[in-house]
Amino acid sequence: MLDDYRNMLRDIIIDGLKEKGYSSFTPPQIEALKTGFLRGGSIVVCAPTASGKTLIGEIALAYAFLNGFKGIYTTPLKALAYEKYNEFSFWEKYGAKVAISMGDYEVTEEEVKRLGQYDIIVATYERLDSIMRRRPPWIKNVGVIVIDELHMLGDESRGHIVEMIATRAKILGIQVIGLSATIGNPEEIASWLNAKLVKSSWRPVKLYEVPTYRASDGSFVMFFPKELNGDGSPVMVDDVTRYWIERAVKEGFNVLEFKYSRKGVEELAEQYRDVVCSYLNDDDRKRLELLVQEMKTELPDFEYEKLEHLIRCGVSYHHAGLTPEARRVIERAFRDRIIKYLSATPTLAMGVNLPARVVIINSYYYSGGGREKISVLEYKQLAGRAGRPQYDPYGIVIVAKDIRSAREAEYYIKGIPEPITSTLLSESALRRHVLAVIASGEANTLNDIMVFFSNTFAAMKMGRDVLSKKISKILELLEELNMVRSRRIANTSLYEATKLGTATSMLYIDPLTAAIIVEGLRRAEKASELYYLSLIGMTPDFSDVNIGRGAKKAYYDLIESYAVSKQLPDEELEQMFADRKIDWVRGAIIGLILTDWVNEVPERRIIEKYGIEAGDLRVIKENGEWLTYSAAVIANTLNMQSHSKELFKLVERVEHGVKEDALELVKIRYVGRVRARVMINSGIRNIEDVISKEHLVVKLFGDGWGKKIVEEARKMRIRG
Numbered sequence: 001m002l003d004d005y006r007n008m009l010r011d012i013i014i015d016g017l018k019e020k021g022y023s024s025f026t027p028p029q030i031e032a033l034k035t036g037f038l039r040g041g042s043i044v045v046c047a048p049t050a051s052g053k054t055l056i057g058e059i060a061l062a063y064a065f066l067n068g069f070k071g072i073y074t075t076p077l078k079a080l081a082y083e084k085y086n087e088f089s090f091w092e093k094y095g096a097k098v099a100i101s102m103g104d105y106e107v108t109e110e111e112v113k114r115l116g117q118y119d120i121i122v123a124t125y126e127r128l129d130s131i132m133r134r135r136p137p138w139i140k141n142v143g144v145i146v147i148d149e150l151h152m153l154g155d156e157s158r159g160h161i162v163e164m165i166a167t168r169a170k171i172l173g174i175q176v177i178g179l180s181a182t183i184g185n186p187e188e189i190a191s192w193l194n195a196k197l198v199k200s201s202w203r204p205v206k207l208y209e210v211p212t213y214r215a216s217d218g219s220f221v222m223f224f225p226k227e228l229n230g231d232g233s234p235v236m237v238d239d240v241t242r243y244w245i246e247r248a249v250k251e252g253f254n255v256l257e258f259k260y261s262r263k264g265v266e267e268l269a270e271q272y273r274d275v276v277c278s279y280l281n282d283d284d285r286k287r288l289e290l291l292v293q294e295m296k297t298e299l300p301d302f303e304y305e306k307l308e309h310l311i312r313c314g315v316s317y318h319h320a321g322l323t324p325e326a327r328r329v330i331e332r333a334f335r336d337r338i339i340k341y342l343s344a345t346p347t348l349a350m351g352v353n354l355p356a357r358v359v360i361i362n363s364y365y366y367s368g369g370g371r372e373k374i375s376v377l378e379y380k381q382l383a384g385r386a387g388r389p390q391y392d393p394y395g396i397v398i399v400a401k402d403i404r405s406a407r408e409a410e411y412y413i414k415g416i417p418e419p420i421t422s423t424l425l426s427e428s429a430l431r432r433h434v435l436a437v438i439a440s441g442e443a444n445t446l447n448d449i450m451v452f453f454s455n456t457f458a459a460m461k462m463g464r465d466v467l468s469k470k471i472s473k474i475l476e477l478l479e480e481l482n483m484v485r486s487r488r489i490a491n492t493s494l495y496e497a498t499k500l501g502t503a504t505s506m507l508y509i510d511p512l513t514a515a516i517i518v519e520g521l522r523r524a525e526k527a528s529e530l531y532y533l534s535l536i537g538m539t540p541d542f543s544d545v546n547i548g549r550g551a552k553k554a555y556y557d558l559i560e561s562y563a564v565s566k567q568l569p570d571e572e573l574e575q576m577f578a579d580r581k582i583d584w585v586r587g588a589i590i591g592l593i594l595t596d597w598v599n600e601v602p603e604r605r606i607i608e609k610y611g612i613e614a615g616d617l618r619v620i621k622e623n624g625e626w627l628t629y630s631a632a633v634i635a636n637t638l639n640m641q642s643h644s645k646e647l648f649k650l651v652e653r654v655e656h657g658v659k660e661d662a663l664e665l666v667k668i669r670y671v672g673r674v675r676a677r678v679m680i681n682s683g684i685r686n687i688e689d690v691i692s693k694e695h696l697v698v699k700l701f702g703d704g705w706g707k708k709i710v711e712e713a714r715k716m717r718i719r720g
């Protein structure tokens with residue numbers, strides 16, 4: 001009972017939790033409370049998905065607030081940050097001010113100031129790292145930092161950011177609450193954070209992991225536990241997915257199938273569309289029709305066209321090629337069980353809370369021809385999606401449709417996630433963070449820099465001399481790139497960031513990105529938009545973006561045939577790839593894509609031309625905006641005024657995807673790149689025209705939209 005914890009927790013929290021509908025604590029929550037973490041000690045909570053870890057963090061935030069401290073909650077994704085922000089806003093009725101810090105990577109001085117007024121702050125990892133680099137004066141009032149999905153510490157591309165957040169918390173003496181479902185070496189991580197470990201295997205919904213083998217005739221054998229299948233004898237079916245879909249539609253639950261390729265999940269959705277369709281009843285069809293109508297108005301037409309015939313049948317796929325809008329609609333419909341079968345890439349398992357009674361793992365190999373098996377950690381993340389508390393009596397995981405033996409199945413079912421290792425010492429991570437620490441003034445002498453990094457997880461397993469060597473090498477690089485300057489003082493070296501270094505750190509870009517931009521701008525007095533956009537496209541901060549396999553492969557082949565014709569030895573070719581000498585390839589493609597985008601080429605055409613998808617274009621556009629802005633700021637910092645002027649203009653064009661003459665019109669709400677061009681073609685060129693030619697606007701866009709647009713234009717004129 002909650003009341004048993006009154007003396008430990010304060011009345012307000014107990015009352016608040018009751019009001020939220022909780023009547024008791026889950027076992028991991030009780031274990032956590034028993035550690036006495038509310039007195040300030042750090043904890044690492046390792047417990048299955050949906051076992052109530054968030055609430056442990058939430059209690060810590062509320063408790064800190066009641067004691068006059070701030071609390072921060074950090075998550076890997078914007079969508080998760082929104083979810084948590086909405087959840088924690090509950091405490092506003094008890095006087096806590098709750099904020100979410102969003103938007104671009106660069107955190108402005110005003111934003112830092114604004115956050116000073118809040119008690120509970122939710123932010124993504126990158127955003128929080130960026131905030132901490134500013135060393136806000138209010139950081140001394142922060143009582144606790146909750147790190148959601150702590151296993152991300154081991155993530156190849158983002159783990160180092162989590163590590164920096166936790167390291168700073170450690171140095172500043174801030175309590176850390178780390179939450180995760182899948183850590184193989186929690187003892188080690190807890191010991192690094194000087195934290196107590198809370199380990200629990202309690203689940204709100206029982207999870208059955210069902211080994212499923214493929215027989216020689218192509219049929220499947222499922223080995224159910226006795227609880228699910230009276231006599232425990234194996235169940236043979238022709239098609240596992242079909243079997244579960246049939247049961248799902250009849251019994252009213254839904255099925256999620258994971259596969260590691262976009263094309264693969266699209267094919268699955270097509271393959272099972274008719275099966276689901278044939279079982280739908282009238283009520284289902286009615287609800288699906290409404291969903292289809294909604295998608296028609298909310299999504300770009302070419303995306304709607306690809307999905308419509310699937311959605312109508314209660315089926316969809318889900319991957320990063322979809323726009324965020326499409327993903328959101330699909331997620332909601334799946335949660336509401338309007339969509340019965342969803343095939344998804346694992347991005348879904350990393351994201352928002354979206355459980356299903358049955359999770360099918362299509363293959364335990366990554367796709368792409370390779371024969372690399374998925375990790376246990378990865379498997380546990382996917383399996384964790386099975387079973388929805390309050391709705392499902394249990395969750396079922398089909399442990400890979402291509403498992404061949406009991407041993408292979410047990411490798412995953414009984415497996416312990418691989419130990420998490422640090423990613424901070426890669427050159428690309430270290431150069432960012434060493435610069436950040438110097439630019440922020442957190443450490444400026446060689447000795448202090450060493451002390452700072454000796455607090456990292458990476459340092460735990462590494463001799464001081466190895467660490468020292470790595471850091472010295474990075475410092476040399478940063479000097480070479482003109483990001484820092486050093487002076488000998490007494491018997492130590494003092495490091496200071498240059499103007500360029502400070503700007504680079506604040507912009508949250510890789511020092512190498514900044515250096516490439518500087519070099520590119522210096523070489524051209526005047527440049528075309530293609531030049532600017534290719535320049536940012538070849539920087540390492542654009543390297544994670546999907547630019548269409550077809551184009552990439554064509555360029556790679558070209559390079560290879562060049563190497564062959566020149567009879568370059570294999571090692572040299574490999575070196576070219578390893579040195580990323582071919583980043584210009586990516587730069588050229590991105591330059592072309594973004595140039596089309598700012599010249600109002602229709603989205604559909606861009607997507608077809610480059611073999612990318614709507615979701616990719618969105619990411620390219622957002623990344624492009626951030627890096628064009630960064631280039632503009634860098635140009636300004638280095639007094640390259642004409643570049644800076646051109647680049648600032650280009651930022652806005654990338655943001656809206658328009659030519660220069662449409663920039664005023666797209667600032668009006670409800671006016672995007674397409675409507676703006678329609679207006680310009682009819683002689684409406686600015687806000688004044690919209691107002692004075694109201695009848696024409698209404699004629700172009702109809703009574704509803706037309707009037708709305710004019711009204712918005714009027715509001716803008718009043719605001720000036």
Ligand code: ADP
Pocket residue numbers: 022023024025026029047048049050051052053054055389
């Ligand atoms: P986790 O973070 O461990 O994945 P969540 O915190 O999201 O799990 O909790 C899963 C669900 O359980 C949520 O809907 C949450 O509201 C609910 N929950 C959490 N704690 C309790 C509790 N003590 N009693 C009842 N429901 C709870």
